[in-house]
Amino acid sequence: MPIRLYNSLTRTLVDLQPREPGHVTMYHCGPTVYSSPHIGNFRSFLFADVLRRFVEDQGCRVTQVMNVTDVGHLTLDDIEAGEDKMEAAARKAGVTAWDVAKRYEDEFHDCQRKLHVRLPHHMPRATEFIAQMGGIIDDLLQKGVAYQRNGNVYFEVARFPGYGKLSGKVLDELEAGARVAVNEEKKDPRDFALWKVDPKHQMQWDAPFRDGVRGFPGWHIECSAMSMHYLGPQIDIHTGGEDNMFPHHECEIAQTEAHTGVPFVGVWLHARHLLVDGTKMSKSLGNFFTVEDVLKKGYTGLELRYALIRVQYRQSLNFTLKGLDEARAAIGRVQQCRQRLARIRDGAEPAGAGDLAPDVAAANAAFTAAMSDDLNVSEALAAVFDFVGVANKAQPTAAGATAALAAFARFDDVLGCFGPEPKADAGADAPAELIALLPARDAAKKAKDWATADAIRQQVAAAGWKIVDTPQGARLEKA
Protein backbone atom coordinates (compact mmCIF):
# COMPACT_ATOMS: atom_id res chain seq x y z
CA MET A 1 0.00 0.00 0.00
CA PRO A 2 1.48 3.36 -0.98
CA ILE A 3 2.06 5.91 1.75
CA ARG A 4 0.01 9.00 1.06
CA LEU A 5 1.33 12.26 2.38
CA TYR A 6 0.19 15.85 2.19
CA ASN A 7 2.71 17.81 0.20
CA SER A 8 2.71 21.39 1.44
CA LEU A 9 4.23 22.53 -1.81
CA THR A 10 1.40 21.34 -4.02
CA ARG A 11 -1.23 21.25 -1.26
CA THR A 12 -2.32 17.83 -2.33
CA LEU A 13 -2.08 14.30 -1.08
CA VAL A 14 0.56 12.39 -2.99
CA ASP A 15 1.89 8.86 -2.92
CA LEU A 16 5.40 8.71 -1.56
CA GLN A 17 7.62 7.73 -4.46
CA PRO A 18 11.26 7.71 -3.46
CA ARG A 19 13.72 8.66 -6.17
CA GLU A 20 15.54 5.43 -5.47
CA PRO A 21 13.00 2.63 -5.08
CA GLY A 22 13.10 1.13 -1.63
CA HIS A 23 15.18 3.92 -0.14
CA VAL A 24 13.73 7.12 1.28
CA THR A 25 15.84 10.13 2.12
CA MET A 26 14.57 12.52 4.76
CA TYR A 27 15.81 15.80 6.10
CA HIS A 28 14.36 17.37 9.21
CA CYS A 29 14.88 20.89 10.44
CA GLY A 30 16.19 20.22 13.90
CA PRO A 31 16.60 22.21 17.06
CA THR A 32 18.25 25.56 17.50
CA VAL A 33 20.22 24.92 20.64
CA TYR A 34 19.83 28.05 22.68
CA SER A 35 17.29 26.86 25.25
CA SER A 36 15.74 23.71 26.65
CA PRO A 37 13.66 21.71 24.20
CA HIS A 38 9.94 22.09 24.81
CA ILE A 39 7.01 19.85 24.06
CA GLY A 40 6.16 21.84 20.95
CA ASN A 41 9.59 21.15 19.49
CA PHE A 42 9.13 17.50 20.19
CA ARG A 43 5.76 17.30 18.60
CA SER A 44 7.55 18.02 15.34
CA PHE A 45 10.47 15.74 16.03
CA LEU A 46 8.26 12.87 17.14
CA PHE A 47 6.21 13.29 13.99
CA ALA A 48 9.42 12.90 11.99
CA ASP A 49 10.32 9.88 14.07
CA VAL A 50 6.96 8.19 13.53
CA LEU A 51 7.19 8.91 9.81
CA ARG A 52 10.62 7.30 9.63
CA ARG A 53 9.46 4.30 11.64
CA PHE A 54 6.42 3.75 9.46
CA VAL A 55 8.38 4.04 6.23
CA GLU A 56 10.77 1.43 7.60
CA ASP A 57 7.83 -0.69 8.69
CA GLN A 58 6.66 -0.64 5.09
CA GLY A 59 9.90 -2.15 3.98
CA CYS A 60 11.89 0.87 2.88
CA ARG A 61 15.38 1.73 3.93
CA VAL A 62 15.54 5.24 5.33
CA THR A 63 18.40 7.67 5.54
CA GLN A 64 17.51 10.41 7.94
CA VAL A 65 19.35 13.64 8.59
CA MET A 66 18.50 16.19 11.27
CA ASN A 67 20.56 19.30 11.70
CA VAL A 68 21.54 20.97 14.93
CA THR A 69 21.53 24.70 14.54
CA ASP A 70 24.29 25.89 16.79
CA VAL A 71 24.70 29.27 15.15
CA GLY A 72 22.39 31.86 16.54
CA HIS A 73 19.75 33.92 14.85
CA LEU A 74 18.74 37.42 15.65
CA THR A 75 16.23 37.84 18.40
CA LEU A 76 13.37 40.23 18.03
CA ASP A 77 14.37 42.24 21.05
CA ASP A 78 18.01 42.33 20.23
CA ILE A 79 17.95 42.97 16.52
CA GLU A 80 18.93 46.56 17.07
CA ALA A 81 21.88 45.47 19.14
CA GLY A 82 22.86 42.89 16.57
CA GLU A 83 22.76 40.17 19.17
CA ASP A 84 21.44 36.73 18.44
CA LYS A 85 19.57 34.24 20.58
CA MET A 86 22.53 32.11 21.44
CA GLU A 87 24.70 35.03 22.26
CA ALA A 88 21.96 36.58 24.35
CA ALA A 89 21.59 33.31 26.24
CA ALA A 90 25.35 33.15 26.66
CA ARG A 91 25.56 36.69 27.96
CA LYS A 92 22.82 36.05 30.49
CA ALA A 93 24.49 32.86 31.69
CA GLY A 94 27.95 34.37 31.69
CA VAL A 95 29.36 31.78 29.32
CA THR A 96 30.26 31.66 25.62
CA ALA A 97 27.87 30.96 22.79
CA TRP A 98 29.74 27.71 22.20
CA ASP A 99 29.03 26.65 25.79
CA VAL A 100 25.36 27.40 25.32
CA ALA A 101 25.18 25.37 22.15
CA LYS A 102 26.93 22.40 23.71
CA ARG A 103 24.77 22.41 26.79
CA TYR A 104 21.47 22.50 24.95
CA GLU A 105 22.56 20.07 22.30
CA ASP A 106 23.31 17.58 25.06
CA GLU A 107 19.94 18.30 26.59
CA PHE A 108 18.26 17.76 23.25
CA HIS A 109 19.87 14.37 22.81
CA ASP A 110 18.87 13.47 26.32
CA CYS A 111 15.24 14.28 25.49
CA GLN A 112 15.44 12.20 22.32
CA ARG A 113 16.46 9.22 24.39
CA LYS A 114 13.79 9.81 26.99
CA LEU A 115 11.11 10.06 24.34
CA HIS A 116 12.28 6.89 22.62
CA VAL A 117 13.26 8.58 19.38
CA ARG A 118 15.01 6.38 16.86
CA LEU A 119 18.07 8.50 16.27
CA PRO A 120 18.55 9.99 12.81
CA HIS A 121 21.53 8.56 10.96
CA HIS A 122 23.23 11.94 10.84
CA MET A 123 22.83 14.90 13.17
CA PRO A 124 25.31 17.44 11.84
CA ARG A 125 26.08 20.75 13.49
CA ALA A 126 25.81 23.88 11.40
CA THR A 127 29.17 25.12 12.65
CA GLU A 128 30.87 22.10 11.12
CA PHE A 129 29.56 22.87 7.65
CA ILE A 130 30.80 26.40 7.16
CA ALA A 131 33.00 25.32 4.25
CA GLN A 132 30.12 23.60 2.44
CA MET A 133 27.92 26.64 2.96
CA GLY A 134 30.71 28.73 1.49
CA GLY A 135 30.76 26.54 -1.61
CA ILE A 136 27.11 27.24 -2.25
CA ILE A 137 27.46 30.95 -1.54
CA ASP A 138 30.39 31.15 -3.90
CA ASP A 139 28.41 29.47 -6.64
CA LEU A 140 25.39 31.71 -6.10
CA LEU A 141 27.63 34.78 -6.31
CA GLN A 142 29.22 33.46 -9.52
CA LYS A 143 25.79 32.79 -10.98
CA GLY A 144 24.75 36.32 -10.14
CA VAL A 145 21.76 35.35 -8.02
CA ALA A 146 23.51 36.63 -4.91
CA TYR A 147 25.33 39.88 -4.30
CA GLN A 148 27.68 41.30 -1.72
CA ARG A 149 27.33 44.60 0.14
CA ASN A 150 29.87 45.59 2.77
CA GLY A 151 30.75 41.96 3.24
CA ASN A 152 27.15 40.86 3.71
CA VAL A 153 25.92 38.48 1.06
CA TYR A 154 22.26 38.46 0.05
CA PHE A 155 20.27 36.13 -2.14
CA GLU A 156 18.46 38.15 -4.78
CA VAL A 157 14.92 36.88 -4.60
CA ALA A 158 13.88 38.54 -7.86
CA ARG A 159 16.33 36.27 -9.67
CA PHE A 160 14.49 33.14 -8.56
CA PRO A 161 11.06 32.98 -10.20
CA GLY A 162 9.79 30.21 -7.94
CA TYR A 163 10.16 32.23 -4.79
CA GLY A 164 6.89 32.03 -2.86
CA LYS A 165 5.73 28.73 -4.31
CA LEU A 166 5.84 26.92 -1.00
CA SER A 167 4.34 29.48 1.32
CA GLY A 168 2.06 31.11 -1.19
CA LYS A 169 3.49 34.47 -0.37
CA VAL A 170 2.93 36.82 -3.23
CA LEU A 171 6.15 38.63 -3.88
CA ASP A 172 4.98 42.17 -4.19
CA GLU A 173 2.47 41.90 -1.40
CA LEU A 174 4.65 41.18 1.54
CA GLU A 175 2.93 43.55 3.87
CA ALA A 176 4.69 46.83 4.22
CA GLY A 177 3.61 47.09 7.81
CA ALA A 178 5.01 43.70 8.74
CA ARG A 179 8.21 43.09 10.56
CA VAL A 180 10.46 43.75 7.63
CA ALA A 181 13.39 45.65 8.97
CA VAL A 182 14.46 48.40 6.68
CA ASN A 183 17.82 47.51 5.30
CA GLU A 184 19.33 49.96 2.87
CA GLU A 185 21.84 47.43 1.68
CA LYS A 186 19.31 45.08 0.16
CA LYS A 187 18.18 45.56 -3.40
CA ASP A 188 14.80 44.31 -2.30
CA PRO A 189 13.42 43.95 1.23
CA ARG A 190 12.69 40.28 0.57
CA ASP A 191 16.30 39.43 -0.18
CA PHE A 192 17.73 37.28 2.58
CA ALA A 193 21.20 36.93 4.01
CA LEU A 194 23.54 34.12 3.08
CA TRP A 195 26.47 35.57 4.99
CA LYS A 196 26.65 38.30 7.57
CA VAL A 197 29.43 40.46 8.90
CA ASP A 198 29.37 41.76 12.44
CA PRO A 199 32.56 42.21 14.44
CA LYS A 200 30.61 41.99 17.71
CA HIS A 201 29.46 38.47 16.96
CA GLN A 202 31.17 35.78 19.01
CA MET A 203 30.97 33.04 16.40
CA GLN A 204 32.97 34.07 13.36
CA TRP A 205 34.74 32.39 10.49
CA ASP A 206 36.95 33.56 7.67
CA ALA A 207 34.75 33.83 4.63
CA PRO A 208 34.55 30.39 2.97
CA PHE A 209 34.00 31.93 -0.48
CA ARG A 210 35.93 34.14 -2.85
CA ASP A 211 36.45 37.79 -1.93
CA GLY A 212 34.48 37.40 1.27
CA VAL A 213 34.78 39.08 4.63
CA ARG A 214 35.05 37.31 7.99
CA GLY A 215 31.61 36.77 9.46
CA PHE A 216 28.98 34.12 10.00
CA PRO A 217 26.38 32.31 7.88
CA GLY A 218 22.76 33.28 7.41
CA TRP A 219 20.09 31.13 8.92
CA HIS A 220 18.86 29.24 5.87
CA ILE A 221 22.03 28.19 4.13
CA GLU A 222 22.99 25.53 6.67
CA CYS A 223 20.10 23.26 5.77
CA SER A 224 20.92 23.43 2.08
CA ALA A 225 24.55 22.58 2.77
CA MET A 226 23.91 19.73 5.13
CA SER A 227 21.09 18.07 3.25
CA MET A 228 23.10 18.22 0.05
CA HIS A 229 26.19 16.84 1.75
CA TYR A 230 24.48 13.76 3.11
CA LEU A 231 21.59 13.20 0.74
CA GLY A 232 22.55 14.79 -2.55
CA PRO A 233 20.90 17.60 -4.48
CA GLN A 234 17.45 16.04 -4.37
CA ILE A 235 15.74 14.51 -1.38
CA ASP A 236 12.47 12.68 -0.96
CA ILE A 237 11.09 14.26 2.19
CA HIS A 238 11.76 17.44 4.10
CA THR A 239 9.93 18.17 7.34
CA GLY A 240 9.68 20.98 9.82
CA GLY A 241 7.26 22.92 11.94
CA GLU A 242 4.63 24.97 10.17
CA ASP A 243 6.43 28.13 11.16
CA ASN A 244 9.40 27.04 9.07
CA MET A 245 7.44 27.22 5.86
CA PHE A 246 8.14 30.87 5.52
CA PRO A 247 10.70 32.19 5.35
CA HIS A 248 13.02 29.33 6.15
CA HIS A 249 11.92 26.65 3.71
CA GLU A 250 11.03 29.14 1.04
CA CYS A 251 14.59 30.41 1.20
CA GLU A 252 16.02 26.92 1.28
CA ILE A 253 14.24 26.11 -1.95
CA ALA A 254 15.43 29.30 -3.59
CA GLN A 255 19.09 29.00 -2.73
CA THR A 256 19.29 25.24 -3.21
CA GLU A 257 17.51 25.11 -6.54
CA ALA A 258 19.32 28.18 -7.81
CA HIS A 259 22.50 26.33 -6.97
CA THR A 260 21.65 22.87 -8.32
CA GLY A 261 19.16 23.65 -11.04
CA VAL A 262 16.93 20.72 -10.06
CA PRO A 263 13.90 20.41 -7.76
CA PHE A 264 15.11 20.15 -4.20
CA VAL A 265 12.43 18.20 -2.33
CA GLY A 266 9.91 15.57 -3.35
CA VAL A 267 7.46 16.05 -0.50
CA TRP A 268 7.38 18.89 1.99
CA LEU A 269 5.70 18.04 5.27
CA HIS A 270 4.86 20.55 7.96
CA ALA A 271 3.76 19.75 11.47
CA ARG A 272 1.07 21.86 13.03
CA HIS A 273 1.91 23.63 16.25
CA LEU A 274 0.43 22.27 19.41
CA LEU A 275 -1.72 24.28 21.78
CA VAL A 276 -1.61 24.01 25.54
CA ASP A 277 -4.92 24.26 27.33
CA GLY A 278 -6.45 25.46 24.12
CA THR A 279 -4.15 28.33 23.38
CA LYS A 280 -0.71 29.04 22.07
CA MET A 281 2.04 27.96 24.39
CA SER A 282 4.00 30.88 25.70
CA LYS A 283 6.09 31.66 28.70
CA SER A 284 4.06 34.75 29.53
CA LEU A 285 0.84 32.72 29.75
CA GLY A 286 2.43 30.23 32.10
CA ASN A 287 1.51 27.30 29.88
CA PHE A 288 5.00 26.67 28.62
CA PHE A 289 6.42 23.19 29.18
CA THR A 290 9.86 21.89 28.46
CA VAL A 291 10.17 18.14 28.07
CA GLU A 292 11.93 18.06 31.41
CA ASP A 293 9.07 19.99 33.06
CA VAL A 294 6.66 17.24 32.11
CA LEU A 295 8.94 14.41 33.16
CA LYS A 296 9.50 16.08 36.50
CA LYS A 297 5.79 15.87 37.15
CA GLY A 298 6.18 12.11 37.20
CA TYR A 299 5.09 11.25 33.68
CA THR A 300 7.19 8.82 31.72
CA GLY A 301 8.75 9.45 28.35
CA LEU A 302 6.33 6.96 26.85
CA GLU A 303 3.35 8.79 28.28
CA LEU A 304 4.57 12.12 26.98
CA ARG A 305 5.35 10.55 23.63
CA TYR A 306 1.85 9.09 23.42
CA ALA A 307 0.30 12.45 24.28
CA LEU A 308 2.35 14.19 21.59
CA ILE A 309 1.75 11.76 18.72
CA ARG A 310 -1.86 10.75 19.27
CA VAL A 311 -3.22 13.46 16.99
CA GLN A 312 -2.37 13.54 13.33
CA TYR A 313 0.52 15.89 12.62
CA ARG A 314 -1.48 18.31 10.49
CA GLN A 315 -4.09 18.91 13.17
CA SER A 316 -3.42 21.25 16.02
CA LEU A 317 -2.98 19.15 19.13
CA ASN A 318 -4.34 20.42 22.39
CA PHE A 319 -1.88 19.40 25.05
CA THR A 320 -3.15 19.13 28.63
CA LEU A 321 -2.08 17.44 31.83
CA LYS A 322 -5.32 15.52 31.67
CA GLY A 323 -4.22 14.27 28.29
CA LEU A 324 -1.13 12.81 29.92
CA ASP A 325 -3.28 10.97 32.44
CA GLU A 326 -5.33 9.60 29.57
CA ALA A 327 -2.16 8.53 27.85
CA ARG A 328 -1.10 6.67 30.97
CA ALA A 329 -4.42 4.83 31.14
CA ALA A 330 -4.42 4.02 27.44
CA ILE A 331 -0.89 2.62 27.52
CA GLY A 332 -1.84 0.60 30.60
CA ARG A 333 -4.75 -0.96 28.75
CA VAL A 334 -2.50 -2.11 25.94
CA GLN A 335 0.20 -3.41 28.26
CA GLN A 336 -2.31 -5.26 30.40
CA CYS A 337 -3.59 -6.99 27.32
CA ARG A 338 -0.10 -7.88 26.15
CA GLN A 339 0.78 -9.28 29.54
CA ARG A 340 -2.16 -11.63 29.56
CA LEU A 341 -1.26 -12.82 26.09
CA ALA A 342 2.30 -13.42 27.25
CA ARG A 343 1.04 -15.50 30.17
CA ILE A 344 -1.05 -17.58 27.82
CA ARG A 345 1.84 -18.01 25.41
CA ASP A 346 4.13 -19.08 28.25
CA GLY A 347 1.61 -21.43 29.81
CA ALA A 348 1.18 -19.39 32.98
CA GLU A 349 -2.49 -19.10 32.19
CA PRO A 350 -4.66 -21.68 30.43
CA ALA A 351 -4.85 -21.31 26.68
CA GLY A 352 -8.07 -21.64 24.75
CA ALA A 353 -8.89 -22.73 21.25
CA GLY A 354 -9.09 -19.32 19.63
CA ASP A 355 -7.07 -18.81 16.51
CA LEU A 356 -6.51 -15.05 16.38
CA ALA A 357 -5.02 -15.12 12.90
CA PRO A 358 -7.90 -13.37 11.10
CA ASP A 359 -8.14 -10.74 13.83
CA VAL A 360 -4.40 -10.13 13.73
CA ALA A 361 -4.53 -9.74 9.98
CA ALA A 362 -7.48 -7.35 10.19
CA ALA A 363 -5.80 -5.25 12.87
CA ASN A 364 -2.58 -5.04 10.92
CA ALA A 365 -4.43 -4.08 7.78
CA ALA A 366 -6.44 -1.38 9.54
CA PHE A 367 -3.32 -0.02 11.18
CA THR A 368 -1.43 0.09 7.90
CA ALA A 369 -4.33 1.75 6.12
CA ALA A 370 -4.59 4.45 8.80
CA MET A 371 -0.88 5.18 8.84
CA SER A 372 -0.71 5.16 5.06
CA ASP A 373 -3.39 7.82 5.03
CA ASP A 374 -1.10 10.73 5.76
CA LEU A 375 -0.01 9.28 9.10
CA ASN A 376 -3.44 9.24 10.68
CA VAL A 377 -2.25 8.18 14.11
CA SER A 378 -5.62 8.68 15.78
CA GLU A 379 -7.18 6.16 13.46
CA ALA A 380 -4.21 3.84 13.80
CA LEU A 381 -4.63 3.95 17.57
CA ALA A 382 -8.28 3.12 17.14
CA ALA A 383 -7.20 0.02 15.21
CA VAL A 384 -4.88 -0.91 18.06
CA PHE A 385 -7.59 -0.51 20.66
CA ASP A 386 -10.14 -2.36 18.61
CA PHE A 387 -7.68 -5.20 18.61
CA VAL A 388 -7.19 -4.92 22.37
CA GLY A 389 -10.90 -5.48 22.79
CA VAL A 390 -10.84 -8.49 20.48
CA ALA A 391 -7.80 -9.99 22.19
CA ASN A 392 -9.24 -9.48 25.67
CA LYS A 393 -12.41 -11.29 24.73
CA ALA A 394 -10.58 -14.12 23.05
CA GLN A 395 -9.35 -17.34 24.62
CA PRO A 396 -6.46 -17.87 22.24
CA THR A 397 -4.15 -20.77 21.77
CA ALA A 398 -0.50 -20.24 22.61
CA ALA A 399 0.15 -19.74 18.92
CA GLY A 400 -2.73 -17.28 18.69
CA ALA A 401 -1.33 -15.35 21.63
CA THR A 402 2.08 -15.30 20.00
CA ALA A 403 0.62 -13.92 16.79
CA ALA A 404 -1.27 -11.25 18.70
CA LEU A 405 1.87 -10.27 20.57
CA ALA A 406 3.70 -9.92 17.28
CA ALA A 407 1.03 -7.48 16.13
CA PHE A 408 1.45 -5.38 19.26
CA ALA A 409 5.19 -5.46 18.83
CA ARG A 410 4.72 -4.12 15.35
CA PHE A 411 2.39 -1.35 16.50
CA ASP A 412 4.96 -0.34 19.05
CA ASP A 413 7.74 -0.53 16.52
CA VAL A 414 5.91 2.11 14.48
CA LEU A 415 4.46 4.33 17.19
CA GLY A 416 7.00 3.66 19.91
CA CYS A 417 4.58 4.72 22.61
CA PHE A 418 3.62 1.47 24.32
CA GLY A 419 6.96 0.15 25.46
CA PRO A 420 8.47 -3.31 25.37
CA GLU A 421 6.37 -6.41 25.76
CA PRO A 422 5.53 -6.94 29.44
CA LYS A 423 6.99 -10.02 31.03
CA ALA A 424 4.57 -12.88 31.47
CA ASP A 425 5.53 -12.99 35.10
CA ALA A 426 5.27 -9.35 36.09
CA GLY A 427 6.17 -10.28 39.64
CA ALA A 428 9.50 -11.85 38.74
CA ASP A 429 11.29 -8.59 39.46
CA ALA A 430 9.66 -8.14 42.85
CA PRO A 431 11.77 -8.36 45.98
CA ALA A 432 12.26 -11.94 47.10
CA GLU A 433 10.63 -11.29 50.45
CA LEU A 434 7.42 -10.25 48.70
CA ILE A 435 7.43 -13.27 46.42
CA ALA A 436 7.92 -15.39 49.53
CA LEU A 437 4.63 -14.09 50.90
CA LEU A 438 2.55 -15.47 48.06
CA PRO A 439 2.18 -19.06 49.35
CA ALA A 440 1.04 -17.68 52.70
CA ARG A 441 -1.51 -15.55 50.94
CA ASP A 442 -2.84 -18.51 48.99
CA ALA A 443 -2.98 -20.60 52.14
CA ALA A 444 -4.79 -17.86 54.04
CA LYS A 445 -7.32 -17.51 51.26
CA LYS A 446 -7.86 -21.23 51.13
CA ALA A 447 -8.49 -21.20 54.88
CA LYS A 448 -10.74 -18.17 54.47
CA ASP A 449 -8.51 -16.34 56.88
CA TRP A 450 -9.33 -12.96 55.37
CA ALA A 451 -7.54 -11.00 58.06
CA THR A 452 -4.22 -12.61 57.21
CA ALA A 453 -4.89 -12.40 53.47
CA ASP A 454 -5.64 -8.69 53.73
CA ALA A 455 -2.62 -8.09 55.93
CA ILE A 456 -0.41 -9.63 53.28
CA ARG A 457 -2.05 -7.51 50.59
CA GLN A 458 -1.35 -4.41 52.63
CA GLN A 459 2.22 -5.42 53.31
CA VAL A 460 2.79 -5.90 49.60
CA ALA A 461 1.08 -2.61 48.78
CA ALA A 462 3.31 -0.78 51.22
CA ALA A 463 6.30 -2.03 49.22
CA GLY A 464 4.87 -0.60 46.00
CA TRP A 465 3.42 -3.81 44.56
CA LYS A 466 0.01 -5.31 44.41
CA ILE A 467 -1.43 -8.79 44.67
CA VAL A 468 -3.56 -10.10 41.86
CA ASP A 469 -5.61 -13.15 42.65
CA THR A 470 -6.13 -15.66 39.89
CA PRO A 471 -7.44 -19.22 39.64
CA GLN A 472 -3.78 -20.22 39.39
CA GLY A 473 -2.94 -18.51 42.67
CA ALA A 474 -1.82 -15.05 43.69
CA ARG A 475 0.80 -13.19 41.69
CA LEU A 476 2.49 -9.83 41.95
CA GLU A 477 2.26 -6.79 39.75
CA LYS A 478 3.92 -3.43 40.05
CA ALA A 479 1.46 -1.08 41.70
Next chain:
RNA sequence: GGUCCCGUAGCCAAGUGGUUAGGCAACGGAUUGCAAAUCCGUCUACCCCAGUUCGAUUCUGGGCGGGACCUCCA
Protein backbone atom coordinates in the same frame (compact mmCIF):
# COMPACT_ATOMS: atom_id res chain seq x y z
C1' G B 1 -4.78 44.29 5.84
C1' G B 2 -3.14 39.52 3.05
C1' U B 3 -2.88 34.00 3.09
C1' C B 4 -4.46 29.52 5.51
C1' C B 5 -6.51 25.91 9.14
C1' C B 6 -10.18 24.40 12.60
C1' G B 7 -15.16 24.20 15.45
C1' U B 8 -17.79 16.37 16.66
C1' A B 9 -20.96 13.88 22.89
C1' G B 10 -18.17 15.49 30.26
C1' C B 11 -12.74 15.67 28.10
C1' C B 12 -9.33 14.21 23.94
C1' A B 13 -10.15 12.80 19.00
C1' A B 14 -11.19 9.83 13.87
C1' G B 15 -14.60 9.65 10.04
C1' U B 16 -18.80 9.76 6.71
C1' G B 17 -24.25 12.53 1.59
C1' G B 18 -28.39 7.92 4.55
C1' U B 19 -25.42 1.65 8.25
C1' U B 20 -23.31 3.16 16.90
C1' A B 21 -14.84 5.07 15.20
C1' G B 22 -11.47 4.84 19.30
C1' G B 23 -9.31 6.47 24.11
C1' C B 24 -10.20 8.73 28.92
C1' A B 25 -13.90 9.91 32.65
C1' A B 26 -18.80 8.79 34.82
C1' C B 27 -22.84 5.49 36.05
C1' G B 28 -25.17 0.40 36.29
C1' G B 29 -24.20 -4.91 35.95
C1' A B 30 -21.10 -9.63 35.64
C1' U B 31 -16.72 -11.60 37.98
C1' U B 32 -13.98 -11.18 42.95
C1' G B 33 -14.05 -12.94 50.34
C1' C B 34 -12.24 -7.69 49.38
C1' A B 35 -9.31 -5.88 45.24
C1' A B 36 -6.90 -5.10 40.38
C1' A B 37 -7.58 -6.30 35.46
C1' U B 38 -11.35 -7.94 32.14
C1' C B 39 -16.27 -8.36 30.00
C1' C B 40 -21.55 -6.50 29.25
C1' G B 41 -24.68 -2.20 29.33
C1' U B 42 -25.84 3.30 29.79
C1' C B 43 -24.35 8.26 28.27
C1' U B 44 -24.92 8.15 20.94
C1' A B 45 -22.58 14.09 19.19
C1' C B 46 -21.45 16.78 14.99
C1' C B 47 -21.06 25.95 16.43
C1' C B 48 -25.31 29.11 14.20
C1' C B 49 -28.24 30.54 9.78
C1' A B 50 -29.53 29.86 4.80
C1' G B 51 -29.02 26.90 0.21
C1' U B 52 -28.32 22.27 -2.88
C1' U B 53 -30.56 17.29 -1.99
C1' C B 54 -35.49 12.39 -1.26
C1' G B 55 -31.97 13.04 2.82
C1' A B 56 -26.24 17.11 5.42
C1' U B 57 -22.58 16.56 10.86
C1' U B 58 -20.48 15.48 5.87
C1' C B 59 -21.31 19.76 -0.18
C1' U B 60 -22.07 25.48 -1.15
C1' G B 61 -22.66 30.53 0.83
C1' G B 62 -22.92 33.74 5.09
C1' G B 63 -22.21 34.49 10.36
C1' C B 64 -19.96 33.63 15.10
C1' G B 65 -15.83 31.51 17.78
C1' G B 66 -10.70 29.57 18.17
C1' G B 67 -5.86 29.08 15.95
C1' A B 68 -1.51 29.70 12.44
C1' C B 69 1.82 32.42 9.09
C1' C B 70 3.18 37.42 6.93
C1' U B 71 11.51 37.43 8.08
C1' C B 72 12.45 34.99 16.82
C1' C B 73 9.73 30.43 16.77
C1' A B 74 8.84 23.04 15.99
